[in-house]
Amino acid sequence: MNLLFDYYICNMSELTRLxxxxxxxxxxxxxxxxxxxxxxxxxxxxxxxxxxxLDNLTNDFLAFESWNYRKAVTQLQxxxxxxxxxxxxxxxxxxxxxxxxxxTTEKFTLVPSSLFDSSSAREVLSxxxxxxxxxxxxxxxxxxxxxxxxxxxxxxxxxVLNRLAPSPRIRHHLTPLIEKALSQSKxxxxxxxxxxxxQGQFDLIAVENGKLLLANVFEYHSPEDFxxxxxxxxxxxxxxxxxxxxxxxxxxxQDSALIKIAGKYVRNVILAKxxxxxxxxxxxxxFPEHFHFNLFALHFFA
Numbered sequence: 001m002n003l004l005f006d007y008y009i010c011n012m013s014e015l016t017r018l019x020x021x022x023x024x025x026x027x028x029x030x031x032x033x034x035x036x037x038x039x040x041x042x043x044x045x046x047x048x049x050x051x052x053x054l055d056n057l058t059n060d061f062l063a064f065e066s067w068n069y070r071k072a073v074t075q076l077q078x079x080x081x082x083x084x085x086x087x088x089x090x091x092x093x094x095x096x097x098x099x100x101x102x103x104t105t106e107k108f109t110l111v112p113s114s115l116f117d118s119s120s121a122r123e124v125l126s127x128x129x130x131x132x133x134x135x136x137x138x139x140x141x142x143x144x145x146x147x148x149x150x151x152x153x154x155x156x157x158x159x160v161l162n163r164l165a166p167s168p169r170i171r172h173h174l175t176p177l178i179e180k181a182l183s184q185s186k187x188x189x190x191x192x193x194x195x196x197x198x199q200g201q202f203d204l205i206a207v208e209n210g211k212l213l214l215a216n217v218f219e220y221h222s223p224e225d226f227x228x229x230x231x232x233x234x235x236x237x238x239x240x241x242x243x244x245x246x247x248x249x250x251x252x253x254q255d256s257a258l259i260k261i262a263g264k265y266v267r268n269v270i271l272a273k274x275x276x277x278x279x280x281x282x283x284x285x286x287f288p289e290h291f292h293f294n295l296f297a298l299h300f301f302a
Contacts, residue, residue, distance in 0.1 A: 027060075102175075109150050110215060200220065206234075249271070
């Protein structure tokens with residue numbers, strides 16, 4: 001299967017155009033022949049695979065790479081594209097100290113920890129979403145939410161991700177977003193909605209005083225769709241647009257129509273910031289702090 005890429009690679013601030021990736025940069029401290037010293041965090045979407053390399057001894061993010069490929073309709077198609085990409089970039093298979101991977105899937109449900117039973121996880125998930133017989137059901141522990149995330153993954157996709165490490169820490173894409181939102185809300189007497197924007201979809205997490213109110217995924221085709229779902233969720237949760245904070249992250253520019261319409265209807269719109277306790281190599285200055293937000297949160301909140 002052919003991959004469709006736009007590639008930019010830079011050493012610190014210098015950019016060069018090459019066939020392959022969308023964007024890539026590495027700090028001089030990043031040695032691809034000594035990957036066992038570093039941690040890898042990655043996000044696997046249907047249209048893109050992104051990764052960052054972290055030195056967890058110094059809390060420095062040293063490298064970032066992102067590949068765009070032909071949109072995968074199924075996880076099986078995605079696994080085929082990732083398999084080829086890993087083969088074409090063998091340094092990813094050299095072995096890391098730790099590997100965390102987010103997978104994006106709408107086949108999920110949340111269950112309070114008090115009601116969770118591992119023996120019935122598949123039954124609970126199939127009650128909410130259609131499952132194929134061969135799909136693997138996984139669970140994430142959401143400590144701050146006191147809940148379990150139950151979701152499905154194609155076995156071939158899991159096998160391909162296992163090329164990165166014998167036992168990578170695979171997580172649902174909402175897991176770090178939920179834990180991060182609750183962490184920010186802890187010990188605060190406020191209400192907030194966190195929105196993470198993706199291509200054609202966005203994730204919405206509503207919290208109040210450190211408690212999770214809602215976590216869901218919405219499709220949108222226009223800015224009007226986008227704000228409608230946010231305001232509808234706020235109305236159902238009795239959140240006043242004049243009072244709650246709307247924290248936005250994702251690959252969307254500050255002057256985009258989505259950000260503008262959000263500011264028109266919600267008083268307090270805030271663009272997400274990276275973790276203040278961690279340092280980022282100079283190359284990360286190429287994109288705003290709210291870009292790839294859940295990728296950088298993965299190592300610490302999943």
